[in-house]
Amino acid sequence: xxxxxxxxxxxxxxxxxxxxxxxxxxxxxxxxxxxxxxxxxxxxxxxxxxxxxxxxxxxxxxxxxxxxxxxxxxxxxxxxxxxxxxxxxxxxxxxxxxxxxxxxxxxxxxxxxxxxxxxxxxxxxxxxxxxxxxxxxxxxxxxxxxxxxxxxxxxxxxxxxxxxxxxxxxxxxxxxxxxxxxxxxxxxxxxxxxxxxxxxxxxxxxxxxxxxxxxxxxxxxxxxxxxxxxxxxxxxxxxxxxxxxxxxxxxxxxxxxxxxxxxxxxxxxxxxxxxxxxxxxxxxxxxxxxxxxxxxxxxxxxxxxxxxxxxxxxxxxxxxxxxxxxxxxxxxxxxxxxxxxxxxxxxxxxxxxxxxxxxxxxxxxxxxxxxxxxxxxxxxxxxxxxxxxxxxxxxxxxxxxxxxxxxxxxxxxxxxxxxxxxxxxxxxxxxxxxxxxxxxxxxxxxxxxxxxxxxx
RNA sequence: GGUCACGUGGCGGAGUGGUGACGCAGCGGACUGCAAAUCCGUGUACCCCGGUUCAAUUCCGGGCGUGACCUCCA
Numbered sequence: 001x002x003x004x005x006x007x008x009x010x011x012x013x014x015x016x017x018x019x020x021x022x023x024x025x026x027x028x029x030x031x032x033x034x035x036x037x038x039x040x041x042x043x044x045x046x047x048x049x050x051x052x053x054x055x056x057x058x059x060x061x062x063x064x065x066x067x068x069x070x071x072x073x074x075x076x077x078x079x080x081x082x083x084x085x086x087x088x089x090x091x092x093x094x095x096x097x098x099x100x101x102x103x104x105x106x107x108x109x110x111x112x113x114x115x116x117x118x119x120x121x122x123x124x125x126x127x128x129x130x131x132x133x134x135x136x137x138x139x140x141x142x143x144x145x146x147x148x149x150x151x152x153x154x155x156x157x158x159x160x161x162x163x164x165x166x167x168x169x170x171x172x173x174x175x176x177x178x179x180x181x182x183x184x185x186x187x188x189x190x191x192x193x194x195x196x197x198x199x200x201x202x203x204x205x206x207x208x209x210x211x212x213x214x215x216x217x218x219x220x221x222x223x224x225x226x227x228x229x230x231x232x233x234x235x236x237x238x239x240x241x242x243x244x245x246x247x248x249x250x251x252x253x254x255x256x257x258x259x260x261x262x263x264x265x266x267x268x269x270x271x272x273x274x275x276x277x278x279x280x281x282x283x284x285x286x287x288x289x290x291x292x293x294x295x296x297x298x299x300x301x302x303x304x305x306x307x308x309x310x311x312x313x314x315x316x317x318x319x320x321x322x323x324x325x326x327x328x329x330x331x332x333x334x335x336x337x338x339x340x341x342x343x344x345x346x347x348x349x350x351x352x353x354x355x356x357x358x359x360x361x362x363x364x365x366x367x368x369x370x371x372x373x374x375x376x377x378x379x380x381x382x383x384x385x386x387x388x389x390x391x392x393x394x395x396x397x398x399x400x401x402x403x404x405x406x407x408x409x410x411x412x413x414x415x416x417x418x419x420x421x422x423x424x425x426x427x428x429x430x431x432x433x434x435x436x437x438x439x440x441x442x443x444x445x446x447x448x449x450x451x452x453x454x455x456x
Numbered sequence: 457g458g459u460c461a462c463g464u465g466g467c468g469g470a471g472u473g474g475u476g477a478c479g480c481a482g483c484g485g486a487c488u489g490c491a492a493a494u495c496c497g498u499g500u501a502c503c504c505c506g507g508u509u510c511a512a513u514u515c516c517g518g519g520c521g522u523g524a525c526c527u528c529c530a
Contacts, residue, residue: 011460029530040530075528159459160526183527207528229530230461236528260461261524297479298469302462303523309467313480320479323493353470357478367494426489433491444493451493 003054003347005225006301008233008256009157013349016255018224024055024064025219027253029211029228029236030114032071033095034080037102039277039291039306040229040262046292046390047259047300047350048227049108053388054346067218068111069211070096072118073204078193088194102279105288106295107390115214117205121196123213124205127247128185128198136246137185139200140176144186149179151242157256158234183239185209208239212252216244226253230260230301260298262306277306287399289391290314296352296389317356318399319453321386324363325379326396326451334376338385352389359386400453410441414450417443 003016018024028048031037045068055064072092081088104110128144131137136150148154148162155161162181184206189195195202215223221244228237237256244252264277282291293314298304339362345354362382369375386392401407417432433443442455 031530032528038530042530044530158525161459181527229524231524231529233460234525234527239527259530261530263523294468302469305468307467309480313468316481317479327494351470353468353478357470360478364495421489424489430490437492442492445488445491446493453493 001344001347003058004349005255005257006349008230008258009253014255016225018059019222019254021059022063024059024225025223026052026055026064026066026225026227027211027215027219027223028066028068028111028226029232030068030070031095031099032074032076033092033099034074034077035095036278036280037095037099039279039282039295042103042106042279042291043262043295043300043304044227044229044259045103045108046106046295047352048257050296050346050352050389051225051227051257051350052109052111053390054350057388065113065219066111067113067115067214069115069117069214070099071207071210072096072116073194073210074207098280102283105283106279106292107288107393109390113218115218117210117214120210120213120217121205123217124209125186125196125198127209127213127216127243130247131185131243134246136242138178141188142176143184143188143203143206144200145177145182146185146239146242146246147178148181148183148242151246153245154181154242155238157238157241160234160238183208183235185243208236209243211236211240212243212247215240215252216248221248221250221252223253225255225257227257227259230258233258257300259300260303263303264306282311286311286315287318289318289393292390293318293356296391297356299353300350317360318391319455321359321363321382321392322396322399323453324366325382325392326400328366328375328379329396331372331375331379333380333383334373335380336384337381338388339381342381342385342388346388355385355389359391400451402454410436410439410452414443414452418450421445 004013005016006013026048028044031041052064052066055066070092073088077088077091081091084091100110128137131146132139132144135147137144137146186198186200186203186209187206188201188203193204195204215226226237226240233256241252279291290311291314294306294310295304297310297314297317339358341361342355342358345351345358348354359382362378362385366375366378366382369378383392401410413432413436417429417436420426420428420432436443436452440454441452444451444453
């Protein structure tokens with residue numbers, strides 16, 4: 001079965017066919033770099049990284065162009081810079097660096113292109129000029145607005161009718177708008193605000209225009225896949241469609257895919273409650289793969305319950321897989337192809353939970369197998385399948401041993417215990433085991449000697 | 457008020473018009489000096505009420521609950 005994706009545009013699962021298999025294009029709305037990213041921000045980066053990997057496997061690494069932008073001009077950035085008393089670039093540089101580090105720590109491949117909004121102001125201005133020429137936008141004293149009623153099909157992505165928008169429009173009286181649903185393409189600069197020169201005076205771009213400009217610049221007028229969080233469906237993605245399609249007269253994106261949110265139980269995650277789960281804080285406590293596993297443990301469109309037990313369980317799940325691989329450490333994996341069942345699961349709208357279940361199936365079979373040839377095949381499928389999902393990326397020994405200097409000390413204790421056991425000094429052997437347990441180390445006695453792993 | 461999701465066992469989470477995925481936790485057994493790991497076995501789960509059907513957790517209708525969006529929040 002070829003790759004199928006649930007397309008928000010049609011609300012159905014569709015077979016994916018790129019316009020050009022030698023240049024498959026994908027765009028993800030990236031972060032606004034004004035603060036540390038939280039784990040909710042990581043979900044789209046991770047799930048669409050799996051999609052990126054899957055596309056590369058199908059069409060070849062060189063034939064997939066994946067753009068994930070950095071929004072480095074925005075009202076929130078301006079506020080954050082003012083609060084810190086730092087230049088805007090200091091804030092955006094810092095948090096861009098942190099974002100890249102955080103996502104890399106979660107096993108996310110760098111996108112093909114990572115365009116900066118501030119590097120595409122010229123393209124945005126050109127796009128706005130085209131929209132004005134064609135009668136879809138108008139200049140005002142405070143900038144330039146897109147005139148929503150000028151586009152007959154506005155609302156097709158989110159399923160909203162213009163009348164509903166007008167009726168439900170939140171207060172925010174804006175006399176410069178001809179229609180309450182109109183949105184800003186360009187904002188005139190107020191005193192002390194950063195600005196770029198434009199035909200409409202100094203100002204900065206509106207939120208939506210950057211994605212239209214950058215996607216158009218790097219991926220073409222019609223892109224294959226556009227991804228993002230489902231909160232962006234309206235207004236952001238709806239407005240991207242409006243800007244791009246009215247300017248070019250062509251479809252903007254052929255497949256729209258949106259990820260669901262993380263739930264945090266009763267407590268809502270909010271800065272005021274101080275329970276924001278920041279990626280860089282979680283990474284200090286957990287291996288990146290544990291966080292990645294947790295994010296992939298639910299289907300990307302479904303809500304995912306994020307709680308401490310989820311991380312414990314994710315760690316235990318990875319331990320089980322690493323143990324299975326470790327057991328057959330001497331066996332060279334045969335083949336580099338994931339099992340058909342895993343591919344089938346991922347190609348069925350990125351059914352990562354089913355793919356993870358397949359990894360468990362392979363691990364179980366591997367644990368049971370006593371045939372070296374069979375073990376080699378299973379190990380190859382397990383590593384290849386996990387690799388396609390960005391998992392099992394380290395050596396099992398490294399996974400279980402942790403920091404090397406402390407590991408040497410533990411090795412010594414394990415050796416002492418082995419000696420005690422050889423002498424049938426069970427009291428001493430158990431004492432050492434208790435000590436190791438207290439340090440978060442678990443001992444596993446086997447025919448070939450004792451191995452250990454961290455359980456903390 | 458409008459639009460859209462979702463509600464599965466102690467937990468996370470698949471899936472299906474009729475044999476209870478998968479993992480964690482629990483229980484019993486094998487193995488072990490004892491354990492751990494591993495293996496084997498083990499669970500009257502599908503929000504409520506109607507309807508369709510020989511049969512519904514799965515389809516339809518209603519209700520309840522949770523969440524997202526309704527101008528800049530993944």
